[in-house]
Amino acid sequence: MQFLNEPTTDLTYSDVFLVPSRSEAMSRTDVDIAPDDGTGAQIPLVSANMTAVTGRRMVETMARRGGLGVLPQDVPSEVVRQVISRVKSAHRVFETALRVAPGDTLLDVLHLLDKRSHPAVCVVDDEHRLAGVVSAADCQGLDRFSTAGSVMRMPQVRFTEEELGLADGAGLDAARLHEGLERAFTQMDALGADFAPVTAADGRLAGVLTPRGALRSTMYRPALDDDGALRVATAVGINGDVAGRAETLLEAGADVLVVDTAHGHQRKMFDALQAVRRVVEAHGRAVPIVAGNVVTSSGVRDLLEAGADIAKVGVGPGAMCTTRMMTAVGRPQFSAVLECAATARELGGRIWADGGVRHPRDVALALAAGASQVMIGSWFAGTYESPGDLVVEPDGRRYKESFGMASARAVQHRTAQEDAFARARKGLFEEGISSSKMYLDPARPGVEDLLDTVTAGLRSSMTYAGAEDLGAFRDRAVVGVQSAAGYEEGKPVPTTW
Numbered sequence: 001m002q003f004l005n006e007p008t009t010d011l012t013y014s015d016v017f018l019v020p021s022r023s024e025a026m027s028r029t030d031v032d033i034a035p036d037d038g039t040g041a042q043i044p045l046v047s048a049n050m051t052a053v054t055g056r057r058m059v060e061t062m063a064r065r066g067g068l069g070v071l072p073q074d075v076p077s078e079v080v081r082q083v084i085s086r087v088k089s090a091h092r093v094f095e096t097a098l099r100v101a102p103g104d105t106l107l108d109v110l111h112l113l114d115k116r117s118h119p120a121v122c123v124v125d126d127e128h129r130l131a132g133v134v135s136a137a138d139c140q141g142l143d144r145f146s147t148a149g150s151v152m153r154m155p156q157v158r159f160t161e162e163e164l165g166l167a168d169g170a171g172l173d174a175a176r177l178h179e180g181l182e183r184a185f186t187q188m189d190a191l192g193a194d195f196a197p198v199t200a201a202d203g204r205l206a207g208v209l210t211p212r213g214a215l216r217s218t219m220y221r222p223a224l225d226d227d228g229a230l231r232v233a234t235a236v237g238i239n240g241d242v243a244g245r246a247e248t249l250l251e252a253g254a255d256v257l258v259v260d261t262a263h264g265h266q267r268k269m270f271d272a273l274q275a276v277r278r279v280v281e282a283h284g285r286a287v288p289i290v291a292g293n294v295v296t297s298s299g300v301r302d303l304l305e306a307g308a309d310i311a312k313v314g315v316g317p318g319a320m321c322t323t324r325m326m327t328a329v330g331r332p333q334f335s336a337v338l339e340c341a342a343t344a345r346e347l348g349g350r351i352w353a354d355g356g357v358r359h360p361r362d363v364a365l366a367l368a369a370g371a372s373q374v375m376i377g378s379w380f381a382g383t384y385e386s387p388g389d390l391v392v393e394p395d396g397r398r399y400k401e402s403f404g405m406a407s408a409r410a411v412q413h414r415t416a417q418e419d420a421f422a423r424a425r426k427g428l429f430e431e432g433i434s435s436s437k438m439y440l441d442p443a444r445p446g447v448e449d450l451l452d453t454v455t456a457g458l459r460s461s462m463t464y465a466g467a468e469d470l471g472a473f474r475d476r477a478v479v480g481v482q483s484a485a486g487y488e489e490g491k492p493v494p495t496t497w
Contacts, residue, residue: 001368003479004478012317013357013361014487016481018364019480021478024466027463033458034469036471037309039231039288041066041223044363045455046062047062052401053402054072056087058383059230060087060230065451066222070235080252093222095207096207101125102123103149105146105147106143106148107145114384119136134153158197158198161199184196194210196210220451232256234249237261242259243279250279256287256290257288258312260293261292264299265299269291273307274307289307289308290309290310291306292312297343304347309350311349312375313341313352314336314356315331317356341369341371345370352374354375358379364457368479378402381401384447386402399437399439
């Protein structure tokens with residue numbers, strides 16, 4: 001990357017812009033956006049290890065579309081085992097279906113409907129064979145304690161794995177699958193169907209397909225491990241039995257370990273990293289280690305020397321973070337990413353840019369500055385796939401609560417096993433916004449909708465730079481420094497005054 005005009009101060013994403021360069025004509029679908037950091041991701045996006053952002057549904061959906069989701073460090077080890085097991089058993093192409101038994105109530109159905117972006121719940125028998133489907137419309141005007149079996153109907157359209165190009169649950173012929181998905185989209189589009197169950201040869205429910213899901217599965221490559229299962233990243237803190245936690249995560253099947261703390265440039269982090277590195281090497285599996293957070297060249301250098309493969313960069317730019325206002329500590333994110341990425345690559349490592357992303361342009365700028373991936377938190381909190389409960393306001397707007405990992409809510413969760421006096425002492429030092437409403441965008445309510453938007457913007461940025469992959473994007477990007485008025489000029493003009 002090179003500057004059009006040399007900066008005289010540290011910069012954040014709003015301070016800079018990308019300049020178009022000479023480009024050979026190329027379609028944005030032809031560019032390769034897979035990162036080069038050894039994590040197995042196919043798109044350079046990571047959902048943050050925040051309890052309001054990443055759970056099983058987020059990890060599974062991110063991996064199916066080529067990204068990574070990082071399970072938070074506060075999740076108990078036994079729960080992490082269960083989550084990893086379920087993600088690894090999830091289908092790499094079809095969405096996991098919402099399921100109820102025929103004897104379950106409509107209240108159970110309604111509680112499930114907002115957990116996924118597809119609009120119906122599948123009813124299955126004791127052997128998991130499809131018996132019917134129930135939508136929200138099917139529940140209107142009925143007693144909430146009526147059974148699903150009494151109102152279920154057969155779906156408008158359904159498919160088998162064989163019809164879609166999957167001869168069995170494991171085989172995957174990309175060309176045949178593409179043809180099958182195209183046929184499925186065409187059939188659903190002709191019938192006006194927005195949902196189709198997919199069954200295995202024996203009638204067992206394999207998953208769910210939507211028209212958009214069919215399209216996405218022809219455009220995104222899933223992030224898969226060596227056994228063809230979806231990839232999972234998990235976080236480890238720097239306190240307690242770090243080695244034991246890392247061992248548990250590796251045994252459970254974690255594909256990436258993220259050693260995480262707010263201030264990553266400290267002795268406890270280095271000790272934790274060395275412990276995790278020893279566990280990974282003893283385990284005999286190539287598992288990348290990510291560590292952070294830092295914002296300087298020296299911080300990156302020390303993390304890589306202590307055993308990290310990837311440094312996580314960012315202190316204070318997050319939407320839920322008040323660190324800079326409370327402590328004055330941090331650094332404008334674009335400059336932090338630029339400096340840290342250069343140092344990491346000199347040492348054979350990589351960085352993730354963590355925080356400060358408000359628009360697709362910010363992702364493109366972070367990658368142009370040298371990040372291999374970009375971590376997103378609060379932006380993803382307001383989606384169907386985040387762990388929180390969906391709340392509907394009187395005006396019909398829907399939201400989920402998001403909160404920072406140093407907030408009162410997060411600290412209370414982390415210290416639940418301690419006595420009241422210890423919890424009260426730690427409560428004196430809480431930081432961050434306790435909670436914030438993250439409204440679901442009616443046009444983009446699912447994380448896949450946001451992935452579409454972000455990757456479309458990134459692909460266009462790369463074609464403007466004449467770059468066929470992220471390496472060329474880093475080399476060819478030209479960045480200029482702009483005034484606040486220049487940034488405002490780039491915003492769309494409002495349609496109402």
